[in-house]
Amino acid sequence: MPTATDAKAEVDYAHIAIYGDALRLQQLPWPFAGSWASLEWNYVADLLTIRKVCCAKAGSVMKRPSTNAARLPSRQVVASMLGVLCLLMIAQLANLQWRNAAFEQRLLTDVETSNERYRLTFRYLSQLQDIETGQRGFVVTGRADFLQPLEAARREIPEIARQLGRSYPAGSREAAIVADLVRTGQAKMLYSDRVVALRLRGGQAPASAVIASGGGKRLMDRARARAAALERYEKTLTRNMLMAAADQRTGRQADILIAEVVLLAVALVLMGLLASTVRTLHNSTRRLTDTSMRQSAIFDNATDAMMMLDEKGDIISVNAAAERLFGRTSDAMIGRSNLSLFAEPPAPEVSQAYLQGLARKEPWARPSQEFVGRRSDGTHFETEVVTTPVQLHESIQFLAVGRDITERRRVERMKTDFVATVSHELRTPLTSISGSLGLLAGGAAGELGAKARRLIEIALNNSQRLIRLINDMLDIEKIESGKMEFDAQDLPIESLLSQVVDANSGYAEKHQVSVEVGAVPADAAIVADSDRMSQVLTNLLSNAIKFSPVGGVVTLSVSRLGQRWRISVADRGSGISEEFRSRIFGKFAQADGSDSRLVGGSGLGLSIVKEIVVRSGGDVSFSSAAGEGSTFHVDLPAVATLPPVDDAQITARTKPDNGNRILHVEDDADMLRLVASALESRAEVHSTPSVHEARASLRRHHYDAVLLDIAMQDGSGLDLVPLIRQIDPATSIVLFTALDVSAGDASTVDRVLTKSRTLLADLANQVSALLDRDRKEAA
Amino acid sequence: MTRILYIDDEDDIREIAELSLEMDAEFDVRLCASGQEALAVAPHWKPALILLDVMMPQMDGPATLATLREHEELRSTPVVFITARTQAAEREALLALGAIGLIGKPFDPMTLAATVRDYLP
Helix, strand or coil, rough: CCCCHHHHHHHHHHHCCCCCCCCHCCCCCCCCCCCCCCCCHHHHHHHHHHHHHHHHHHHHHHHCCCHHHHHHHHHHHHHHHHHHHHHHHHHHHHHHHHHHHHHHHHHHHHHHHHHHHHHHHHHHHHHHHHHHHHHHHHHHHHCCHHHHHHHHHHHHHHHHHHHHHHHHHCHHHHHHHHHHHHHHHHHHHHHHHHHHHHHHHHHHHHHHHHHHHHHHHHHHHHHHHHHHHHHHHHHHHHHHHHHHHHHHHHHHHHHHHHHHHHHHHHHHHHHHHHHHHHHHHHHHHHHHHHHHHHHHHHHHHCEEEEEECCCCEEEEEHHHHHHHHCCCCCCHHHHCCCHHHHHCCCCHHHHHHHHHHCCCCCCCCCCEEEEEECCCCCCCEEEEEEEEEEECCEEEEEEEEEEEHHHHHHHHHHHHHHHHHHHHHHHHHHHHHHHHHHHHHHHCCCCCCCCHHHHHHHHHHHHHHHHHHHHHHHHHHHCCCCCCCEEEEEEHHHHHHHHHHCHHHHHHHCCCEEEEECCCCCCCCEEEEEEEEEEEEEHHHHHHHHHHCCCCEEEEEEEEECEEEEEEEEEEECCCHHHHHHHCCCCCCCCCCCCCCCCCCCCCHHHHHHHHHCCCCEEEEEEEECCCCCEEEEEEEEECCCCCCCCCCCCCCCCCCCEEEEEEEEHHHHHHHHHHHHHHHCEEEEECCCHHHHHHHHHCCCCEEEEEEECCCCEHHHHHHHHHHHHHHCCCCEEECCCCCCCCHHHHEEEECCCCCHHHHHHHHHHHHHHHHHHHHHH | EEEEEEECCCCHHHHHHHHHHHCCCCCEEEEEEEEEHHHHHHHHHHCCEEEEEECCCCCHHHHHHHHCCCCCCCCCCCEEEEEECCCCCCCHHHHHHHEEEEEEEECCCCCCCHHHHHHHC
């Protein structure tokens, strides 16, 4: 999906300055890079189209709403992280426990080893003591059984000595003590042997003398001291080990406790989070269900027909009202294309393009459409449908809401017919009345006596007054019901005034009043309906004439008032009284009718004038004083003087001999320049950037050919086709667009040219051919 | 003598129109009360100009015009509509049907003949 930056980059790259700056062109990336000369015009058109699309895309990308689903994932992420943390904590805890156990085990082993060494030492010592005891016993008794411990000890000692020797690391102090102990032991054994041998040979006395010399005792003492040293070492070692272990145990247990607490805490948070997530999900589900039920209730019970369409335009669901409207069951509608509901379905491509246009919010895709629907029994009815796109996460659907407007249209037609009928019914007898009276007064039935003529004149005048009254009433009704058409055009004031004055010259003469028109600037023009303005000015002028004294003068003048022109009608009559002023524009308002000449209008004239002027975008006002005459002012919007010269609007280039004039309607300024340039040698080209301005141009000038873009900011070029045909059916219309054109639309114009496929030179040739053909036909 | 055919469902108006048109001595006026009657008369009588009321029951002015035009002899006969309708769009629509002009109702009986004379080639 392109980001806004991508789109903008594309836009920047695709920008071309048409008239010059080949350097910028060379900066275009592949595949557009290349020299100016090798670039073909159709690439240019392509790029302009791309730029349009990119601008639209960039706009839509930047406006794309961010989805609200972001909250849940972050919660999931946190929960996952906490879960992992929990697992890590558990692992750590297990690790600590295991290490703790291992340590304790090691401690036991070490203590055991120490004890073992300790016991070895004392076994050794006790062996020596056995030797000592045995030796002494033998020396005293001479009995051989006392020698048994010596023999036993002799057998045991080497093994014990060996084990002892292995118990301590070589070179350590304790190993040295052990070595000394063993040496002492060996010395003691030698000594005992000597003593025993002495007793055997010499008897008790020499043996006792040796014993008394204390050598044996000294050896034993030494051995005992060494053993004691080793004992002290082992005891200290053990004590240290146990103390160290005790210290470490505290720390380790603290670690374990902390780990357990942290784990507990994390687990609690995690559970809390999970609980909260579950609760949120539950709430969301409940809310969703509620919303869904509410929506279903609205959908099902709405009085307007509602349908959901998928992006192809096929029907997904319908409500009961839709079933009633189209006279079909939902089963018969679901799955079918929405085109099956039309009495005269448009082409599938047109419908598809419309839906796509709606989805992209193109200005030409209007949500509200009227068409003729078809029920299952074949009957037709008129319906108005409003279609809106519904953007889901992964797809787009359309909601179509429609209602049967057959009744509404019927009533409208009845009202229109009513006005027409009343108009006809009232005017018919009046025609007969005024007709026969007119003939009589004109002498068609022979000469009349003076009295007869006078009576007939009275009857005739009043029948004509009745006619005016009916016309006025119908006008008011038309205006107020919005049925009066205002066909706004550029109206030059000078010709309008002269026409109105001419039309009322007879009336002015009859009242012996003269009408003067002040200076009117030649370019003064208003935007208004010419018939309506004639009606307004005629009304004001005839009033002014009516209220002028015999021989008086009525003056018409024109002045500029900001963006408007003011047309003033001034009389020198008796003026308007104070109390009448406030009622003057009201219906059936007539001043006190004591002067019979003042009575004669329908009382509706000024009311109609005001309605027309206000609906034409203007104002009506007056100034008057009793006895000094009155001036009525009508302010109307002025035609804008020459539109600001804008790069996109190039008016006439050199006027070619054949005098052809072409209007090009296109909202892309560069394309306007390109085409104007391509066509300049063959015709006078007017370029306008919008449908609205095109309408104004069409009224101002006659065109031999019109080139239309379709998709523009303020509407479709196709909207102009009926107007162009109405102005002059002979004008050639060419669609010059990037979009595909339906067969139906193509048949309303003379040629369809696709922007990206038509070289501009070719465009120029085709337009020329059309113009030549038209000229030949006209000749 | 120039033949003028006047078609209108209103008796009084027909009478006035006849009196009015006959003020021009050159005019030979014939009256029809309906589109159907006109269809029976016009192809044989071949008027130089047809004045046709718009609002008539059963077969209105435009329908009558369309049916008259089906006759070879009346293809190019000038037709002028007589109508009370005054909206610009309605008038344009009527002209678009092929009439060469419109005369508004009520018409001035004193000038009707002259107006018709102006419409004649």
